[in-house]
Amino acid sequence: MKKQHTAGSTAAAHSKKVTKKTVKSHKKRRLISPWVWALLFILGLGGVLYGVDIAMSEGRVPRGVTVGGVDIGGMTESQAEQRLRLDLGEKTRKPVTVKAGNMSTKLDPPQAGLQVDWGKTVKQAGQQPLNPITRIRSFFETREVGIISAVAEEPFNRTMDRLSRELTRTAENAELTLTSDGKPKVKPEVAGQTINSDELHDLVLDNWLNTSRTVEGKADVVDAKITKDKADKLIRDVVNPAIATPITFKGRDNVTARIDAASMSKILSFKPNSDKPEDATDLQPVWNNDAAKALLQAQLASTEKEARDASFTEVGGSLNVIPSEDGWKIKWDETLGKIEDKALNTRTRDWEVFYEEDKAQYTTEQAKLARFDDVVGEFTTGGFSPASGVNIRRAAEMINGALVLPGRTFSLNGYTGPRGTAQGFVESGIIIDGRASEAVGGGVSQLATTLYNAAYFAGMEDVAHTPHSYYISRYPAGREATIFEGAIDLQFKNTFDTPVRIVAFADDHQVTVRLMGVKTVNVESITGPRTNPTSPEKRVIDKKDHCTPSSGAPGFTITDTRVIRDLSGKELSRETQTTVYDPQPIVECK
Structure with a gap:
């Protein structure tokens, strides 16, 4: 049986539904309204506080701003500047550490021409922010704004050049050595580094007064090639x-x-x-x-x-072969x-x-055939002082009887050894820097000149000889030699097949040196003219300084040509030497 719906029953049902919906809507409004009102209240209160905060902070440094760790937020610009001067003024004179990579160095701000522009530093803090969130956060957060530097360019650039050098390192390759006991020792490689000078320049300017007193830059690593x-x-x-x-x-x-x-x-x-x-x-x-x-x-x-080459020993006035x-x-x-x-x-x-x-090299058989009957070279000089005569005779005594075997070189310094008072030498005159002075062994240069000429006329090879700087009139120009212990030597080599024996003797007036052996050559000396004269200069010397007056002498250039011929007259060699003598100064004693 079907249900019947009448108009009355439908209207009643509809009325029932409307009543339920209306009740539910009223309940909902009662739950939301308190929150809305609370939010509106908070917003209103925030707006009021925001406005008050804006009004009270007008013309002041934003809240939470720090410079070098010093809080200047909320201060007027003049107050902030004064605070910074008081709190940071001393720090501006303290050293700053500058780092890059694993290297560091120091910077002295005053020497580097660094100062703080306090006014600009405060101004850079900016205006009061309008963003309410930013203003709220400023109650809980700080913001470091750094400094504005006043820079003296020349000292600052000089300092930055130094910092760049000291923060740059060339890579060091590994090294391998053996210790004294033969064990290997490795020195590991060290990486190098380079920096960007421009970046470091800006970093220092912006951060030299930060709270850590340390400026940290970047470095590019340069690897060593030998590891x-x-x-x-x-x-x-x-x-x-x-x-x-x-x-x-x-x-x-x-x-x-x-x-x-x-x-x-x-x-x-x-x-x-x-x-x-x-x-x-x-x-x-x-x-x-x-x-x-x-x-x-x-x-x-x-x-x-x-x-061991054959040699000779003198027994009873005759030479026996060793x-x-x-x-x-x-x-x-x-x-x-x-x-x-x-x-x-x-x-x-x-x-x-x-x-x-x-x-x-020189055998017994050759020695047995040797003889010392001929004068192969000889020379005599004179005109020395009594004190020089003592030294000349002592040196002549030391070299008398010396043998120069074939192929051997004779050294005057090497043969006589030290020439001090212990060896019998005395103080005598020498020439230093163009004027007279004294030294132990003075005068031995006269023996050197005499020996040089004897070897010259014997045809010996000139290994080492040094002329005097100033010409001495008792010696042949361009054919003389000086000597100085440990520095200037006279040496000649026996290039012949037979030995020579040096015979040297002296008295109070002259010294003679002969080279005895087998004569195989004749020697001629051709002396050239004196050319290129130079004038002496005048020198005034204190009398207390062992001064000896001198009229001086001009300098000049001269050549000497040695011509060596065999005994039949055939020319074997011709050699020319040029000697330049300095002018001997005019010495006045005062």
């Missing part, structure tokens, strides 16, 4: 095999020499593979063959015998070769020493 790994590889490939066991060399008479690890430190070293540091990419071993030879030679010295002796010496090229070949040979560590005969 510890490369050094370690050389230790494995070169050092360890070289020092693993000693290298032995077996010589005569069961004498053995050895190169051990400690010795290897004198032989083996390492250097970059390029002389230009920027081009070096690796280390390379350097083997010192001379050092290896010296080490072995010291240990094998007893196995060598030096050849026989020559042959010897033997090590053949180093064959024995040593390249030391690295033996050092890196891990299979063979024992080696043989090879010898060769060492022949005497």
